[in-house]
Amino acid sequence: MSGKPFAALLLRAAAVTAAAGLAITAAPLWAAEFTYNEKTNQDMARRLDMPVYLAVPASARLTLPKSINTTDRLVEFKHPDAKGAQGDVGLRLIVAKRAGFGQRMAKSGLIQTGDIILTFRPEWGGGGAYPNIQMGVSHTGIAYVQNGVARQLDIPLNAEYLGGNYGGNFDSEHYRTLKYIHIIRPRGLTDAQRAAILAWATRINQQARKIYPTQISFNDDYNAPKYRSGRPLDFVQHLARLGLGQNPSGQTSMFCSEFVWSVLALRNCDPAKTGDSFKTSRIPSCVSPIMEPLPATGTYMSTRTSRAKIGLGEGPLMVIDALKLPAEKRDALVDSIFVEDPKATARMSSGHQTIAKTMAPRFMPLKDYYRNAAAGGWRRAQTLVASAAFRSAVPDNYSPTSYLINTMLPRTNRNRTMDYVATVMFE
Numbered sequence: 001m002s003g004k005p006f007a008a009l010l011l012r013a014a015a016v017t018a019a020a021g022l023a024i025t026a027a028p029l030w031a032a033e034f035t036y037n038e039k040t041n042q043d044m045a046r047r048l049d050m051p052v053y054l055a056v057p058a059s060a061r062l063t064l065p066k067s068i069n070t071t072d073r074l075v076e077f078k079h080p081d082a083k084g085a086q087g088d089v090g091l092r093l094i095v096a097k098r099a100g101f102g103q104r105m106a107k108s109g110l111i112q113t114g115d116i117i118l119t120f121r122p123e124w125g126g127g128g129a130y131p132n133i134q135m136g137v138s139h140t141g142i143a144y145v146q147n148g149v150a151r152q153l154d155i156p157l158n159a160e161y162l163g164g165n166y167g168g169n170f171d172s173e174h175y176r177t178l179k180y181i182h183i184i185r186p187r188g189l190t191d192a193q194r195a196a197i198l199a200w201a202t203r204i205n206q207q208a209r210k211i212y213p214t215q216i217s218f219n220d221d222y223n224a225p226k227y228r229s230g231r232p233l234d235f236v237q238h239l240a241r242l243g244l245g246q247n248p249s250g251q252t253s254m255f256c257s258e259f260v261w262s263v264l265a266l267r268n269c270d271p272a273k274t275g276d277s278f279k280t281s282r283i284p285s286c287v288s289p290i291m292e293p294l295p296a297t298g299t300y301m302s303t304r305t306s307r308a309k310i311g312l313g314e315g316p317l318m319v320i321d322a323l324k325l326p327a328e329k330r331d332a333l334v335d336s337i338f339v340e341d342p343k344a345t346a347r348m349s350s351g352h353q354t355i356a357k358t359m360a361p362r363f364m365p366l367k368d369y370y371r372n373a374a375a376g377g378w379r380r381a382q383t384l385v386a387s388a389a390f391r392s393a394v395p396d397n398y399s400p401t402s403y404l405i406n407t408m409l410p411r412t413n414r415n416r417t418m419d420y421v422a423t424v425m426f427e
Helices: 005-017 038-048 101-108 128-132 192-210 234-243 256-264 271-278 315-323 327-337 344-345 352-364 368-373 379-395 400-407
Strands: 073-078 089-096 116-120 137-146 149-153 182-184 217-218 251-253 416-425
Touching: 005 315, 038 073, 038 101, 089 101, 101 149, 101 217, 116 400, 128 327, 128 352, 128 368, 137 192, 137 256, 137 400, 149 192, 182 400, 192 234, 192 256, 192 271, 217 234, 234 251, 234 256, 234 271, 251 256, 315 327, 315 368, 315 400, 327 368, 368 379, 400 416
Parallel strands: 089 416, 217 251
Antiparallel strands: 073 089, 116 137, 116 182, 137 149, 182 416
8 A cells, every 4th residue: 555545544534533532542652661781780880889778679669561652761770789689679760861851751651640759869878877778868859740741849849949930840950960860659549639639739839939938948857747646737738728828827847758748648639629628727538648657667677567567767678688698798788888988978968968977876776776687587576676666766757768668568568658660860
């Protein structure tokens, strides 16, 4: 069949289909999947230059389609230090150019409304107990897809994070200077919930200049979450009222991951239908935590049950556990988490260096806990006792790293509410 008649038939078919009220789905311009290549893996390892405990176990990953509509390179990265280990540890890498990033992520579905965007700094690896246990994660934003473009919303609600036009286009000073972001997806979000998250994100973004920092400000004390077990989520209600333009009295402050947690807690609240319910002193019943804040240390490493919890300080421990290394290698890797490499520390900003030095003494008691927990066996009893002591001293929290750590629970664990999608590597 010649080209012109074939084209004419396609046009005629399209006209008939359109007349019938049906939609034609165009074939993808480019279909790809995450693939492994040894030479590419060596290049990625050189560029990342990070300890293995900043990587992610395979069990954390979201199941993705075999064919993904994107022109970005999709790389299956296996950490070299995991070679020979029983466990599969690495990253899914989206090697992406910045131009058109939001459009491509939305089109491919690799970023969807409600996804959690984690600022990832692999160069922190080896900088001491604090940056290592934080797994190189320093900031949290929330994604939403609007008009076919993936955007981000963060606190501080200012130009440094949202961009000069407050568009949230991953082009602000913060995102423009980043090399890596993790994408974490809450499990089981429905279309209605995503629509609600989109509505809240756009409303808060539209109000940003008006409400920040007078009615909501940035809290730089990540050890002071507003959440308290059994207490009303009044800070979530305050944020909702700000988004609704209700001009509530008083002021609140949130750190970045607390802000994201609060937006996601509104996923069952359609602002167009539930707006009036936020005007009362009672918290609307539609407000619901997306993830229970994590304790300092959990019970999973000592009990391994489907109801066990994971702790804020256990991310690297879960990675090491997944590797299933021989005892000598395992203990050496555990010890390395608590050693400060001056070269790695020098790669951190002055502010983060100060935090790392301040927090180091607080993290050192975790060393023995890590050793006992990683060893397992008869040491599990010691782990359980030590874990209880840590939990009593540190409030439950939703730190930036907590969303990544949650993905490391077994897939069938009732407390797992997050999946790891991939890590963006900007070119």
